[in-house]
Amino acid sequence: MRELPVFIVAFVLYIVVTGSMTLYDIITGVITGVTAALLFSKHLIKNPKKALNPCRWLSFLIYFIKYVTVIELRAHLDVMKRIITKETRPGIVKVPITVRDEYGRFLVANSITNTPGTVTVYMDDEYAYVNWISVETDDMEERRRKILEEFEKNAIKIFGGADE
Amino acid sequence: MILASIGLILLIAGVICDVFGAIGMHRFDNFYLRLHAATVGTIGGKFYPLIGVALIAADMRLWPIAGIALLSALLVMITAPVGSHALAFAAAEKNLVPIEKNEFTGDSR
Known part of the structure; x- marks a missing residue:
């Protein structure tokens, strides 16, 4: 649950930076988002309900x-x-x-x-x-x-x- | 067309802010005052023009450029103050620059 807000932010930023919504970008965006969420969520989020x-x-x-x-x-x-x-x-x-x-x-x-x-x-x-x-x-x-x-x-x- | 016009206005506003920031850097004679002139240069002179670039690029359907300009603008907004904090704190902590009124002394912390 804690990973979700970080994943959403990372994914949205990735899509904004690439500026395209092709399948390739979405897949790489998901991979980036999941990696970022797994690595950083425990340092960034204390209360997932508040963040969502x-x-x-x-x-x-x-x-x-x-x-x-x-x-x-x-x-x-x-x-x-x-x-x-x-x-x-x-x-x-x-x-x-x-x-x-x-x-x-x-x-x-x-x-x-x-x-x-x-x-x-x-x-x-x-x-x-x-x-x-x-x-x-x-x-x-x-x-x-x-x-x-x-x-x-x-x-x-x-x-x-x-x-x- | 409207987006590009707004972007152009923001770019011109950025130029004006940068000029004022540069003038302020020369006219102000104190370190603490120059920090404020520098803020005019960073926020007015970088954040707004980058948003302007994003709007112009969006008007021309150049989405990657718009996205990168937008993200750069947000990053400037988040990270630029860190430098100002560090400079101001270092100067105040060691009392390097004389200032008329200073409530930040060793006793208050």
Whole structure:
């Protein structure tokens, strides 16, 4: 059961990369998928039910589309403006983080780094240390709201809050 | 035709982002600020053009090129931050670059 999600992802990626649906490609895709599933599933998947839940995949897709359009556009325009005006006040700030799931934390850290203007420096159990292009506030809650609330909300929706 | 037009727009947006990233690299005078300019260059200047290439290739029915461009874009999205994390962490851990406000000190961990 644990192997199934890894097989599906590997097979779909193989078909996307080859860009064809001939019998030959499907057979080699299945062989690749099975090999990948047997080799990596025990390192990648803890809870197969969670990985096969279509609602989670759907919310991931919605989040991804929103992320690459709205959130990225806003952050890019902000940093481009700062490149011209040089209005910066760089600092490394402490931001509380509540997600416990490993994949969820990875998603939050990557989302923070991929938006221009914030880079994750380090993450411990309770806090994320974020290099912010312009430190606007000293209030932790306010920072949390500005930097990672949206990512965290979606990470919990996609991967769950606790480390399951 | 529509796909190719969107792809072309994404390619042009990528050029603009790359130019801004390059300007930022020169205008910003601090290591931590340059990291942000580099992010504009990687996400705006690589992720979006690769998606654009995928759309143009899909419009021309060149599916393998579209697939590889799409996968490369996703891989850039997943792996590019790792480099930024590593650089920022190394600089902050050893306190190599002076920064105005730093809450990441030895005591906080």
